[in-house]
Amino acid sequence: MPLSNDDLAAIWLTLKLASTVTVILLLIGTPIAWWLSQTTSWFKRPVAALVALPLVLPPTVIGFYLLVAMGPQGPIGQFTQWFGLGLLPFTFWGLVVGSVFYSLPFVVQPLYNAMTAIGLRPLEVAATLRASPWDRFITVVLPLSRPGFITAAVLGFAHTVGEFGVVLMIGGNIPAETRLVSVQIYDHVEALQYSQAHSLSALMLVFSFIVLLLVQGVSRQNTQRKGHG
C-alpha cells in the first residue's frame, strides 16, 4: 500500500517537529544538565524530580494540563495572549512547547550522566592552566561529553517522533499543522483502514529500531573508549 499525500504530509510534519524540538531541547537541556551535575544546592533534588516527571506521568495527564494551562483561562494562555501570541493549543508551536516538556528527561539524563562522568580532575587541571569557567566548559566539558550529546539528540528526536498522547490532547488533528504520524496511524486504525495503518506503522517500527541501534553503537563506542583510555 503506497503512502498517501496525507501520510507524507504527516511524516514531513513529524520530522519538522522532532528537529525543532531537538534543537530547543539541546539548548535548554545543556545548562540544566550542567547545573545539576555541579550544584550541591538543596534545590537540586526538586529540579531533578521536575525534569524526570514526564517519565512517569501518563501523556494524557500532561496533555490535559497543557490544554487547560495553555487555554484562555490558563496561566500559559494568559501569558501568550498578553504578549499578543494568541493561544498555543492546535498550533505547531503548541506542539513544540508540549514536546519540549515531554521529551526533556530524555535529553537531560544522558547529558547529566556524561557530565558527571567527567569528574572534577580535568576541570581542576584546566583551572590550574588559567582557563576561565566558560573556557573550561567549551574546551573540556563539551568535547568530553560528546557521546552524551549524541545520545541525547537521538533520544530526544526519537521520543518526539513517538509522541502520541500529548499531541492527541492539544493537537486538534489539523493537516500539516498538528497531524503527526502517530495521530495519522490512529486515525487509519479508527477508520478501519488497516492496510494504510500497516504501511505507516511498519515505517515507524523500522525507524525506531534503527534509532535504537544507533544509540547502542554510540554507547558501545563510548565504553570501549573508556576501556582503552
Added chain:
Amino acid sequence: MRALVALLALIFISAQAEPLKVAVASNFAAPMQAIADEFEKQSGYPVSLALGASGKFVAQITHGAPFHLFFSADQSKPKALLDAGIAQAGSQQTYAIGKLVLWSPGQDPQQGKILNGPYRKLALANPRLAPYGSAAVSVLTQLNLLHSSKTRWVQGENIAQTYQFVQSGNAELGFVALSQLMHNGALDTQHTWLVPSHLYPPIYQDRVVIRDAHERADTQAFLTFLQSPYAEQIIRSFGYALPGQNQ
C-alpha cells in the same frame, strides 16, 4: 501464605462472576451509565462499561477484546462486525438517534449565524471517524460555509474530546452531541443552537451483540431492560430520539 490463598480465592471468585462487558460510544456515556446503574440495582447482574471511540472498539473486538455488547455511534461499525461474523447475526438494532448542537459557551450562537462571524477555532469530531463529525460537515456544507470554516477546524478524536476543546475555552465554538449538554432532562447551558434536523442526515446509533455473548442471561436481561419505559425515558432525557417514534 494464608493471605495469598485468600487473594487467589478472591480472584477466582471474582472471575466466576464475570460482569457484562459493554463497549459504549462516548456520546452515549452518560445515559448508559444511568441505565447500567439502575439495571444492576434491579437485576443484580454486574455491568462494566468501557467508553470510547467506536472505531477503536471495532479494532479491539475484531482482535478478541472480551466485550459482550457494543453500542456504536453509527450504523456502519456494527455492520462491519456483522459482516466479519464477529457479531451475532440479526442483533443489529438502533437504540438511539443522536442530535447535533452548536455550542459557544462565551456568546449567543444566534441560531448558527455565529458561524459567519470572526471566530478563531471551530471544534468538531473527526468526520472520518465520528458520525457527529460528518453530521457537522453536512451542516457546514448546507450553510455554504465548508470552505471558509475549514482552516479553522480543530478535530476531536471523538465527541468527548471535541466537547473538551470547547469546554476548556480553546475553541470558541463547536459541534457536539446534545446528550453532552443535557443534565436531568434539561440543557446545562445557554448559548446552544439545536441544529435543525434537515441540515444533516439522522444519526442512527446501532448496537450489536458480540457472538458468544448471545446466550448469556445477563445479555438478554440487559437488552430487555434497555427497551423498558424507564430506560427509554433516560435516553430521551439526554435529548436522543428513539427509533419508531416522533423525533
